Amino acid sequence: MTPLVEIHGLKKRYAPKNGAGEGNLAVKGISLSIQKGEIFSLLGPNGAGKTTTISIMSGLIAPTEGDVIIGGHSITKNAVAVKKLIGVVPQEIALYPELSARTNLEFFGRLQGLGGAALAKRCDEVLEFIGLRDRQRERIDTFSGGMKRRVNIGVGLLHKPTLVFMDEPTVGVDPQSRRSILDAVKALNQQGMTVLYTTHYMEEAEELSDRVGIMDHGELIALGKQIELIQQTGVKDAIILKLPSEHIEAAQTLLRALPVISNVEVDSDHSDKLHLLSDRGRQALPHVIRALDEANMIPTAIQISEPNLESVFLHLTGRALRD
Amino acid sequence: MRNILTVAFTQIQVQLAERGTLITLFVVPIIMMIAIGTFSGQAGISTGRIDIIQGGDPLAQQFVLLLRQEGAKEVSGVRLFEVCDLSAPNLQSEVCALDGLTEAESAAAFATARVDERQSLAAVVLPATFSDDLQAGRKVEIGLKVQSGSPFAAQNVQRYVEAVNARISGAVIAAKAVTELANGDSAFYAGVYTAAEAAWATDPVRVTETTSTVTGGQSGSGFGQSVPGIGSMFVLINAAALAQIFVTERQRYTLQRLIMMPMPRSHILIGKLFGQFLLCLGSFVVMLGVGSLLGVQWGDPVALVVLVILFTLCATALGLAIAAVARSASQAASIGFLIPMVMAPLGGAWWPLEITPQAMQTVARFLSPITWSQEAFGTLIYYGGTLTDILPNLAALLIFTAVFFAFGAWRFRLD
Structure with missing residues (x-):
């Protein structure tokens, strides 16, 4: 099946700020594809190149090298055709604060080719979807941050795009609005829209994504389904045990002998904690408890930490995602 | 064309939604032209x-x-x-x-x-x-x-x-x-x-004095000088606000969102220019209307319409040129205010150009489009001039427009 989005060797070097030397190479030759109907997340810390990538894909800036093909159209050769297929939800609240929510929607709707009764109907639907129909006539500058975010999303959905770009849509919103935005993304995907979602929140990528691309310093350092990424990087489950200090050494020796445990280390900061690594932490846990019980060593606390995208990023870069 | 009009009319809508814009567009210029016209008129006709x-x-x-x-x-x-x-x-x-x-x-x-x-x-x-x-x-x-x-x-x-x-x-x-x-x-x-x-x-030799177009109580009124002069100055100021509009829209990211819409970038630029042109034209027409109420007789209507449109076009092109060099909101505000405030007195918007030294009058012809518009307004108001009489002035305004627009188009970057 032909992918909806194909990115080939995409590079972007910005012009130098003071006019001298080479500008910042924000995207360093990334290639990936996105299938129709999937939610694809670009995960990475601030400054990783996610927004630059989306800006190129949406025709805002030109690539230095490479190309993006969306629905068979090249963004460098036929940007208008690409823009008809996409809806963009930028990270910033890109609305006219002096105008009402409905007037903003109508303005951008007209520019997306809607008009007349179709535009009015679509505005009604979008206002209903973002839950602001009763406040549609109020000026944007009277809205809360969460409400503005919802209108910002609404503008990107007006013309029922095949593909929606959502660039960090939950930045700076309260938990309730965040939940509502994530549910909206899922609902849009269920309606058949393909979603490209960028975030630096690992939990959001985990919850939403069919596939994830992890970016760092302008490079795509990992790509695939969440489970595949974890397996690729070989990150194991961690079992953390808290024991009386006098039992730590004996417990370490005892647990190292268990076949389900690959490594046992004492916590460098807390001498009463042991870190156990296992390929399958949940299955190994009963063996661990039984062995300790037989040796009359009762743990005071047990915690299982399964690998996630944060662990993958940490494994690949040596840094936490929010560093 | 539909996209251009949509961009233009929404820009007008956004600006008119702000009370400050209404004050700059209408209230302040009208107060100024009445005050200056009254003052200079009294000085002139007493x-x-x-x-x-x-x-x-x-x-x-x-x-x-x-x-x-x-x-x-x-x-x-x-x-x-x-x-x-x-x-x-x-x-x-x-x-x-x-x-x-x-x-x-x-x-x-x-x-x-x-x-x-x-x-x-x-x-x-x-x-x-x-x-x-x-x-x-x-x-x-x-x-x-x-x-x-x-x-x-x-x-x-x-x-x-x-x-x-x-x-x-x-x-x-x-x-x-x-x-x-x-x-x-x-x-x-x-x-x-x-x-x-x-x-x-019996006065064997008698001099009969006549004046053209202006009659009765309006003769010698200062409004014939102040209304077009102050009106032109505020049209320049309002057109120069184009620079601030672009900077603000960049900061708000609405300009970037416009670029992401399925239309050529030229439609955005033309729409923005057209919107500002219409807004300035509207404010100029209101000011000239107030001038009529104050008794100014504008003379040849066709010549007046052509002059007003051409001057507003020239001001809009100047706005683009300023937008091309202003990199921040403060730069846009200061340059956008400074240039009209130099061009206005230099071009005779505040006082008749005839009272300034000859050298300054010569310099003004090269630096300020107001010089040409004020002269043309004077020809229409005081001397009953027609379109033919002000053709050189219209040509000069066209040249200013072309220069400003060429510079703006060369230097301006939408993103």
């Missing part, structure tokens, strides 16, 4: 006073009468000057404002003080022996004190005084010469003098 001190002898009284006749002549519907005879303060008109002249006070000191304080154009002092000296053929000295620093007013007053003096002395000399030739008596002299005076009174 009838000056000439104070005269005389001894009450017949020829002196005749002198006052003739000078008063000269002063009563009107130019552009305004009397030239009022003659105030300080020798008979109670018989003078209210314009003379002689309430401050007491009997104890010296009329000469009073007249001198009024000239010094610029309350009267000049003081004329006839000698007490004016009639006797004139009839005896003796040299007569008429005292004339004029305002300092007003050479034109001084020349004019001197001219009128000399004209009256020539008329009286001419009649006296003629009567005296004929009486001597005919060996006539005093009655014969009086008869010849009266005949000579009467002949002179």
